[in-house]
Amino acid sequence: MKIDVKDFRVPSGKKVRLSKWPTVVKPVYTSKAEYQELLEKHVAELSSLQQLHYASNRYALLLIFQGMDSAGKDGAIRHVMSGVNPEGCEVFSFKQPSAEELEHDFLWRTTCHLPERGRIGIFNRSYYEEVLVVRVHPEILRNQGLSEELRDEKTIWEERYRSIVDLERHLHRNGTKIVKIFLHLSEEEQRKRFLARIDEPDKNWKFSLADIHERKYWKDYVKTYEACLEATSTRHAPWYVVPADDKENARLIVSRIVLDALEDLKMAYPKTTAKRRAELQSIRKQLQKK
Known part of the structure; x- marks a missing residue:
């Protein structure tokens, strides 16, 4: 089964209702062996393209991963990017902002880590947290040091959406390709994964009481994600809603999107000039001397 990434792309300017987007679809693989074969094929293709990307040094690629707790962001990044040369790729995970970061605008801490030309940057969570978790928990906004005027909840979210869209448009104009992936997990599948984290000793470290606390706000997060996807999926920086209940299938879809x-x-690889060819021939003659 061929993966058509357009099936998962959020159209620009369209209403988003996540209840109409599936969290599971028909798998593109028929067995674990076929899944592994397909993933290895994608990883090999990605490795080859990354080498070309690095050598051509014309564009940067920014991948943004968002999703509910346990949606599989870490696993998708680890498996899909397993064949990428670490010299040309960096992953950044954004947690609660530090005191220094809160002294700047909400885009500052992520802007510092944008990828250079020829490189791939991966944001595991991102500046989108400032219109997601902060919107679900307005007390966070009140503690960010902004004046009352600047944190007016009647206007701040639309203003932040505008800031994000403007930033992404600016990056696009300057050679950064942006791909945003929302791993769409069902509430029931999250419950099962949380139980697995409790029951399997090797997964205990992944679980905290904060995860259960946030689960209480599931409906609020759904509404907030809908508003965010709707406001910020654009032609030059699209969102992809990837069904995440099946981890293996999600990884294959994600890898196809990145490819x-x-x-x-x-x-294209840089072309060798006549001057450079002459230089190389001169070096070759020196190396041939015994």
Whole structure:
């Protein structure tokens, strides 16, 4: 079964109702062996494209992963990017802002880690937390040091959406390809994964009481994600809603999205000039001398 990434892309300017987006779809693999084979194929293709991306040094690629707790962000990044040369790729995970970060605008801490040309940057959570978790928990906003005027909840979210869209448009104009992936997990599947984290000793470290606390706000998060996806999925920086109940299937879809993003870039290995060829021939003659 061929993966068509357009099936998962959020159309620009359209209403988003996550209840109409599936959390599970027909698998693109028929067995674990076939899944492994397909993933290895995607990883190999990605490795080859990344080498070309690095050598051409014309664009940057920014991948943003968002999703509910236990949606599989870490696993997707680890498996899909397993064949990528670490010299050309960096992963950043954004947790609660530090005191220093709160002294700046809400985009500052992530802007510092944007990828250079020729490199892939991966944000595990991102500046989108400032219109997601902060919107679900307004007490966080009240403690961010903003003046009362600047944190007016009647206007702040639309203003932050505008800031994000403007930033992403600016990055696009300057050679950064942005791909945003929302791993769409069902509430029931999250419950099962939380239980697995409790029952399996090797997964205990992944679980905290904060996870259960946030689960109480599931409906609020759904509404907030809908508003965010609707306001910030654009032609130049689209959101993809990836069904995440099946981890293996989600990884194959994610890898296809990343491959398509790289294939869309106009990349080529640098051409050797006549002067450079002459220089190389001179070096070759020196190396041939005994």
